[in-house]
Amino acid sequence: MSDSPKREHWGSKIGFILAAAGSAVGLGNMWKFPYLAGENGGAAFVLVYLGCIIILGLPIMIAEIVIGRHTEKDPVGAFKIIGTGPWTLVGYLGVASGFFIMTYYSVVGGWTIGYLVKSVSGALCSISGSADAEQLFESFIGSPSEMVFYHFLFIGATVFIVILGVAKGIERFSMVLMPLLFILLIILIIRGLTLPGALDGLRFYLRPDFSKITTKVVIEALGQCFFSLSLGMGAMITYGSYLNKKDKILNSSLKIVGLDTLAAFLAGMAIFPAVFAVGMTPKMGPGLTFNILPVVFSRMPYGAVFAAMFFLLLFIAALTSSMSLVQVVVAYFTDEKGFSRTKSVLTAGGLIFLLGIPAALSFGVMKDVKIFLGNTYFDFMDMLTSIYMLPIGGFLIAICLGFKYGLHNTMHELDPDTNSFYLKEIWAFTIKYISPVILLAIVLYFGVYKMIVG
Numbered sequence: 001m002s003d004s005p006k007r008e009h010w011g012s013k014i015g016f017i018l019a020a021a022g023s024a025v026g027l028g029n030m031w032k033f034p035y036l037a038g039e040n041g042g043a044a045f046v047l048v049y050l051g052c053i054i055i056l057g058l059p060i061m062i063a064e065i066v067i068g069r070h071t072e073k074d075p076v077g078a079f080k081i082i083g084t085g086p087w088t089l090v091g092y093l094g095v096a097s098g099f100f101i102m103t104y105y106s107v108v109g110g111w112t113i114g115y116l117v118k119s120v121s122g123a124l125c126s127i128s129g130s131a132d133a134e135q136l137f138e139s140f141i142g143s144p145s146e147m148v149f150y151h152f153l154f155i156g157a158t159v160f161i162v163i164l165g166v167a168k169g170i171e172r173f174s175m176v177l178m179p180l181l182f183i184l185l186i187i188l189i190i191r192g193l194t195l196p197g198a199l200d201g202l203r204f205y206l207r208p209d210f211s212k213i214t215t216k217v218v219i220e221a222l223g224q225c226f227f228s229l230s231l232g233m234g235a236m237i238t239y240g241s242y243l244n245k246k247d248k249i250l251n252s253s254l255k256i257v258g259l260d261t262l263a264a265f266l267a268g269m270a271i272f273p274a275v276f277a278v279g280m281t282p283k284m285g286p287g288l289t290f291n292i293l294p295v296v297f298s299r300m301p302y303g304a305v306f307a308a309m310f311f312l313l314l315f316i317a318a319l320t321s322s323m324s325l326v327q328v329v330v331a332y333f334t335d336e337k338g339f340s341r342t343k344s345v346l347t348a349g350g351l352i353f354l355l356g357i358p359a360a361l362s363f364g365v366m367k368d369v370k371i372f373l374g375n376t377y378f379d380f381m382d383m384l385t386s387i388y389m390l391p392i393g394g395f396l397i398a399i400c401l402g403f404k405y406g407l408h409n410t411m412h413e414l415d416p417d418t419n420s421f422y423l424k425e426i427w428a429f430t431i432k433y434i435s436p437v438i439l440l441a442i443v444l445y446f447g448v449y450k451m452i453v454g
């Protein structure tokens with residue numbers, strides 16, 4: 001991402017939306033959202049999550065894209081312009097977040113490759129029920145060699161794409177493939193809903209019990225909102241920096257946020273009815289998706305074929321997300337350290353691989369190694385990034401744009417969108433006063449008060 005005088009632009013408007021939606025839709029939707037909802041009271045979590053998306057996610061998405069297009073820079077460069085001085089640190093915080101997220105993201109990315117292999121080899125569909133599926137998963141994630149190997153493969157695939165610069169090709173490719181993922185999800189939903197006992201799952205997922213809304217639910221939903229939308233670390237600043245001046249930011253943001261939310265919602269619809277139908281517990285943690293889907297596939301005609309397709313598509317969705325995470329780290333090495341592109345990608349990939357090894361081992365040999373407040377390394381990296389770094393990043397982005405740089409300097413970015421004064425003013429008010437105040441309140445309450453007082 002060099003700063004050539006004439007900034008490269010996306011080939012088309014849809015190119016930008018696809019790249020941004022490609023970054024947003026990933027393991028966060030299919031893997032993380034269902035298990036977080038399962039652990040945090042189902043529909044209660046879904047409701048709070050939707051609230052976070054509207055009040056925080058959408059406005060901050062718009063803000064990041066506005067900053068990117070306005071400065072035409074990577075996050076560090078952008079903050080040198082809109083923040084100057086210590087504000088540049090926000091850019092570095094973003095680079096660090098991308099790096100930390102990748103250390104565990106690629107482990108789960110590796111699971112998708114492993115499950116693809118198991119679907120093709122037939123191991124996945126020969127299971128007879130939920131106990132079998134759980135055992136398969138446990139022994140898979142407990143195996144150090146398999147975990148490190150697939151973690152390596154996933155980073156290798158990401159590095160390969162980023163070095164060759166075929167990211168644009170992948171984006172094109174996923175334009176065809178992502179609708180297929182949605183279609184497969186719908187097939188899974190139909191199968192799940194027609195299993196006896198599925199209605200309990202639907203109730204769990206869609207009928208909120210307000211007494212279940214606790215601080216933990218709120219903070220987890222907030223973290224997931226940032227994670228799922230790829231916000232709070234400058235990924236959308238980077239993507240916005242290639243956006244054409246005449247493209248509409250409000251409109252594109254709405255589409256990206258809508259697609260991402262739809263993907264997460266459908267994933268939950270595919271999983272919860274089945275969980276209840278086969279008598280599993282929704283509180284299974286990170287294994288939920290990988291435990292339940294094989295059971296659903298095993299009860300479908302041509303299940304093995306559907307399973308292979310599904311995990312292949314999930315792998316591709318994960319790749320379009322990991323590309324954007326690695327991209328931020330790579331941009332740092334090329335722009336700030338003057339490394340060549342290849343050297344940057346290999347350095348980033350190598351470091352992520354090494355720092356990801358303890359995450360890969362967190363479900364097996366390092367299961368009992370607790371880093372912080374009883375978390376494994378994997379959980380710690382997840383918590384550190386989703387619950388702290390991304391929301392704090394989002395808070396700083398909003399404050400810097402709203403108060404340091406001044407919204408009036410960037411409001412013209414929204415001109416192509418609408419001549420509705422009110423729409424722009426609503427966004428301006430939200431990003432200046434509502435989003436930062438809510439973010440600060442939640443982070444302070446949970447992160448500081450709860451941590452100390454308990």
Ligand code: TRP
Nearest residue numbers: 024026027028227228230235321
């Ligand atoms: N949003 C992606 C997912 O849901 C993960 C991701 C990609 C991400 N880029 C990001 C998360 C930047 C936070 C910040 O799988």
